[in-house]
Amino acid sequence: MSPTIEDAAEFLERALRSRSFVLIVGDCRVDYDGRASSTLDWGERAVIIKKDGSVLVHRPTGYEPVNWQPPSCLVRLSRSNANGLTVNASRAQPRENISIEYRNISLAAFGSLNDTSEFALHVTEAQMKQAILTAPNLVEEGLRPLAEEKHISETGFTDIYAEDKNGFLVIVEIKRNAANRDAVMQLQGYLEKIRKRTDRHLRGIVVAPYIRKSALPLLESLKIEFIKVAPEQCFAVLKTQKDMKISQFIAVSEDDNSKLI
Amino acid sequence: MSPTIEDAAEFLERALRSRSFVLIVGDCRVDYDGRASSTLDWGERAVIIKKDGSVLVHRPTGYEPVNWQPPSCLVRLSRSNANGLTVNASRAQPRENISIEYRNISLAAFGSLNDTSEFALHVTEAQMKQAILTAPNLVEEGLRPLAEEKHISETGFTDIYAEDKNGFLVIVEIKRNAANRDAVMQLQGYLEKIRKRTDRHLRGIVVAPYIRKSALPLLESLKIEFIKVAPEQCFAVLKTQKDMKISQFIAVSEDDNSKLI
DNA sequence: CCTTTCAGTTAGTTA
């Protein structure tokens, strides 16, 4: 059933050379030495070796790996003896090393993982935009969205056209995470373009969960405003939308039931 | 090459029922909702489901899982449609849920991991004992170890017999981690046994990285002493021992080399 | 490269 150590060694040699995602399940001993040191006697664990040099040793329970190595460390394979196979992962700065010695390997696999999607914590900018279009008072009392902006030449510029309660034109730039100088500059560039085409009074608002201190001077000098909108708020709005649909459905169902009584 | 979603579903159904260690590599979408919320669009990731209900979603790079669920959560499988398969992991307190929707599975495996060894951070008690036997001044200036104690009836009692510079008998109890009331009581019980057999002045010393505040009153009332010995110190001693051997070897080698010159 | 701060922190210990 299990591959021989010999076969596994050859297999893993190829796996590590290919710098892909490597999975090993087997009976091993783990030694760590670095900022601290640790030992873990024989037992079956699952080990993940990633292409960036991360190494994770997972026991049968628990969220955290029992031993690990952060990204950008050097992973090598060595044969301690005919029946032994050791995976060695080390890095400098700080000098740390973990060695995983196998006496049996029950599963070994490797392959490249194709994964390019962006991870969005809380909500995406698109979802934030949707939330603000649904509930513009998240930004300002009396704000009325006008139309969605088509990306003309900008990259990664999520924004909203709107009118405030005084009828002034408002450009809202949304950032999913911290607004920095770049975000302010981007909005400024956009405002300047628009000012060339219209004489209307123009306001620029950066909307983000929070703003970098480093962006505050620029913000003030350009008379651009910052409104803090937490992803949670947006999520709450979107959730309420969803819940609305569900609660409406439930209401109908209850009506149906009442008819049955 | 890859199993069909149909086959994978059946396979994983069995895997989850067996409450063992489950590995899934495949093209998935991940949604999380709980203390925060997140989305992750299609891509290939490795998922670990442990018997205690931990769930880890790992991308091709990075130490941390992109999404996860801590131990003791409920993992269920559902078929969204003929070509879809969703792993759902939820827990209450706090209410959290992650759902992993697959459109392709390239690897699925499960099995029980037999892993009972104790994880020892820094050093084991045996190693601490070895270090103190090698360098008794870690505990006290002038301490001379007498003999190793055979475990009479105690469990997990790692200790050292010694004489201090005044010729008094010293019993040293070693704890790898925090010394608590139990440790003090254990040593006290042992001291009482010995006092019945001898009239010699007897000292009891608890050696550990640190001591619980809760154990201090008991310690004082029983006139038992506490000496802080950090695992790092023990490790340093053991390392020096090792290094001694190596440096001796190097010294010899250098001698040999010098002869060759 | 170092420092500070935050995390869906997790995990362990004490009250």
Added chain:
DNA sequence: TAACTAAGTGAAAGG
């Protein structure tokens, strides 16, 4: 069970 604290914390942002 809740509160407090440490972690081989890791990861991001700022200097």
